[in-house]
Amino acid sequence: MSLLRAHGLTAGYGPVTVLNGIDLEVNEGEIVVILGANGAGKTTTMRAVSGTIPRSGAVEFDGHDISRTSPDAIVRHGVAQVPQGRGTFPELSVEDNLRAGAITRRDGAGAVAADLQRWFEQFPRLAERRSQRAGSLSGGEQQMLAIARALMSRPKLLLCDEPSLGLAPLITKELFEVIERLNREEGLSVLLVEQNANLAMHMASRVYLLETGRIVASGSAAELSADDTIRKAYLGF
Amino acid sequence: MSVPFTLRSGGPGSWALRLAAGAVLVYLMFWIPTQASNGVIDTCITALTLMAAAMALNLLLGYTGQISIGHSAFFGIGAYTTGILVSKYGWSPFQTLAVAFVVAFVVGALVSLPALRIKGVYLALVTLSLGLVFPQLIKAPKMEWLTGGARGLDKTGFKFTKKNPTYEIFGWNPWGNLRGENVKPFLYWIAMIIVIIVYVVCRGVVKSRAGRSLIAIRDNETAAAVMGVNLAVTKGLAFGLSAALCSLPGCLSAIRTGNVTPDSTNLTVLGAITFLIVMVVGGAGSLWGPIIGSALYVFVTDRTGDWSDKEAIPAVLRPFFGWSHTPPGSGIFAVVLIALMFVAPFGIVGMWHRVIGRFVKVVPRPAGTGTIDAPATAPAEA
Numbered sequence: 112m113s114l115l116r117a118h119g120l121t122a123g124y125g126p127v128t129v130l131n132g133i134d135l136e137v138n139e140g141e142i143v144v145i146l147g148a149n150g151a152g153k154t155t156t157m158r159a160v161s162g163t164i165p166r167s168g169a170v171e172f173d174g175h176d177i178s179r180t181s182p183d184a185i186v187r188h189g190v191a192q193v194p195q196g197r198g199t200f201p202e203l204s205v206e207d208n209l210r211a212g213a214i215t216r217r218d219g220a221g222a223v224a225a226d227l228q229r230w231f232e233q234f235p236r237l238a239e240r241r242s243q244r245a246g247s248l249s250g251g252e253q254q255m256l257a258i259a260r261a262l263m264s265r266p267k268l269l270l271c272d273e274p275s276l277g278l279a280p281l282i283t284k285e286l287f288e289v290i291e292r293l294n295r296e297e298g299l300s301v302l303l304v305e306q307n308a309n310l311a312m313h314m315a316s317r318v319y320l321l322e323t324g325r326i327v328a329s330g331s332a333a334e335l336s337a338d339d340t341i342r343k344a345y346l347g348f
Numbered sequence: 349m350s351v352p353f354t355l356r357s358g359g360p361g362s363w364a365l366r367l368a369a370g371a372v373l374v375y376l377m378f379w380i381p382t383q384a385s386n387g388v389i390d391t392c393i394t395a396l397t398l399m400a401a402a403m404a405l406n407l408l409l410g411y412t413g414q415i416s417i418g419h420s421a422f423f424g425i426g427a428y429t430t431g432i433l434v435s436k437y438g439w440s441p442f443q444t445l446a447v448a449f450v451v452a453f454v455v456g457a458l459v460s461l462p463a464l465r466i467k468g469v470y471l472a473l474v475t476l477s478l479g480l481v482f483p484q485l486i487k488a489p490k491m492e493w494l495t496g497g498a499r500g501l502d503k504t505g506f507k508f509t510k511k512n513p514t515y516e517i518f519g520w521n522p523w524g525n526l527r528g529e530n531v532k533p534f535l536y537w538i539a540m541i542i543v544i545i546v547y548v549v550c551r552g553v554v555k556s557r558a559g560r561s562l563i564a565i566r567d568n569e570t571a572a573a574v575m576g577v578n579l580a581v582t583k584g585l586a587f588g589l590s591a592a593l594c595s596l597p598g599c600l601s602a603i604r605t606g607n608v609t610p611d612s613t614n615l616t617v618l619g620a621i622t623f624l625i626v627m628v629v630g631g632a633g634s635l636w637g638p639i640i641g642s643a644l645y646v647f648v649t650d651r652t653g654d655w656s657d658k659e660a661i662p663a664v665l666r667p668f669f670g671w672s673h674t675p676p677g678s679g680i681f682a683v684v685l686i687a688l689m690f691v692a693p694f695g696i697v698g699m700w701h702r703v704i705g706r707f708v709k710v711v712p713r714p715a716g717t718g719t720i721d722a723p724a725t726a727p728a729e730a
Contacts (some may be wrong), residue, residue: 131413132523149479157441161574163573163574181578182573182574182576182578183573183576183578186574186575186576191574191575192574194570194571194574198568198570198574199568199571200563200564200567200568200571200572201565201567201568202563202566202567202633203560203563203564203567207560209561210557210576211560211561211563211572211577213578214557214561214564214573214575214577215575241557241712243711257571258574261575264575266574270574296389311564327381345377
């Protein structure tokens with residue numbers, strides 16, 4: 112069943128249109144990867160889905176039309192975004208960062224505390240640094256924190272904007288394992304944007320290839336890497 | 349580097365320290381109105397006024413990261429709301445506090461509208477223009493019937509009569525009264541209560557879910573938005589609350605002096621800048637920063653108030669300040685401000701934390717205690 116469905120999604124910044132009417136679908140339990148070079152519109156796609164920039168076209172999430180919904184309401188529907196770069200709140204403690212992820216929840220302090228406990232167990236390194244400033248964490252830890260914080264809103268769909276940015280290959284691998292595990296064990300659907308095609312395609316259920324604001328190819332990871340022209344032109348291996 | 353002492357947060361040691369600090373504060377709070385001279389009490393009221401205003405600004409700038417160089421306007425709204433209601437309509441000064449709070453909240457929330465679109469220097473300019481316009485608006489000929497124009501308003505304070513009650517506890521009266529002979533302590537306590545109210549509100553906001561939203565906006569606006577913080581509503585409330593709290597010391601100023609004029613310092617942009625500076629010197633984004641900054645500022649300006657007379661300057665300092673024909677208080681504070689930017693970029697409170705950190709290691713509450721009491725779920729195996 113499709114969880115997120117975008118049709119003719121167009122978005123940009125001021126007079127500049129970056130995204131030219133893309134169609135996109137994420138089914139429940141899938142990891143969908145969007146690949147593309149710099150400036151292809153990957154981050155813009157994420158922002159258009161989460162509603163943080165003006166957009167047009169149809170966006171449907173979990174049976175609701177969210178094409179005119181405000182970002183906070185979209186979070187309440189069950190979409191959580193891990194923004195690009197170090198998307199943490201550096202002056203808040205690790206714990207308060209996680210609590211900030213639960214801002215939209217109205218199911219009581221007990222449930223939030225239970226989730227807090229749960230993610231501390233899943234991410235023991237965050238538990239150790241619980242009362243440290245988030246800004247004092249390493250890049251990899253901050254990215255973990257950003258993911259855990261997004262999970263605090265109990266999302267059905269996690270938007271990950273280039274989590275590997277500026278991280279060592281080993282840390283990136285670890286991070287992707289975490290995302291895969293969440294998908295496998297929690298049934299979390301993931302929409303992931305990446306430049307690192309090689310790594311991301313391993314775990315992708317389906318892949319979209321984005322170029323200058325248009326989707327130029329889509330299909331399973333195997334299909335795309337089997338196509339020689341696509342592989343050479345876009346994937347670089 | 350090893351640290352000689354450790355202190356467990358929430359442990360008996362930290363509670364003992366808190367109690368001791370609290371006791372000293374309460375002792376001082378009562379010592380000032382009962383033992384100190386009227387002059388000292390008066391200076392303290394000035395400091396308390398500044399504290400409340402700086403704390404209100406801190407909520408907006410220190411925590412939400414939205415700059416305002418126009419908070420003098422909100423201070424002025426407080427002063428004029430009290431002034432107009434008391435002098436023209438015969439209200440009791442206390443009742444006017446609530447009205448001022450609401451009026452300033454609404455105006456503050458309206459000012460937040462441009463803040464949704466603009467940031468940094470541009471927001472500074474918009475709020476600056478608010479601060480500049482306010483005294484002009486008060487002095488505008490068409491407003492004179494209400495505001496008294498450039499002459500301002502008088503009889504805006506309490507009416508003293510021998511019939512007013514006293515509030516003795518077994519013959520001990522730290523509160524003062526409104527009979528005209530022991531007024532200073534009474535005003536001091538109003539100021540103190542306003543400061544306590546502003547502190548308690550700020551603390552309540554900052555330590556709550558709302559406070560995390562504010563800091564989230566300050567630290568990373570995009571991330572805050574995708575976490576589900578409603579930027580428009582949150583900024584609007586932060587502006588409104590900050591403005592409303594800033595109006596309270598304004599009311600106090602009208603009550604205290606018994607008159608309101610559009611040119612008194614705290615109602616002009618100079619006042620807004622003072623709020624800003626004392627907050628930064630004390631430590632923006634900390635609850636005690638504005639309090640300490642204000643106390644220091646008033647102490648310095650009070651001590652150097654008569655230094656325009658050469659003979660009043662202590663002999664050691666005379667070569668440095670003897671040339672000045674005006675009190676050098678603001679100048680000294682400006683130098684302190686510049687120096688602090690180098691040695692303590694997070695203000696006096698930040699410096700305090702750094703110095704204390706060399707001697708005392710504060711151990712945070714261990715994970716799994718405190719607010720977390722829900723049953724732990726079994727960790728999923730990777």
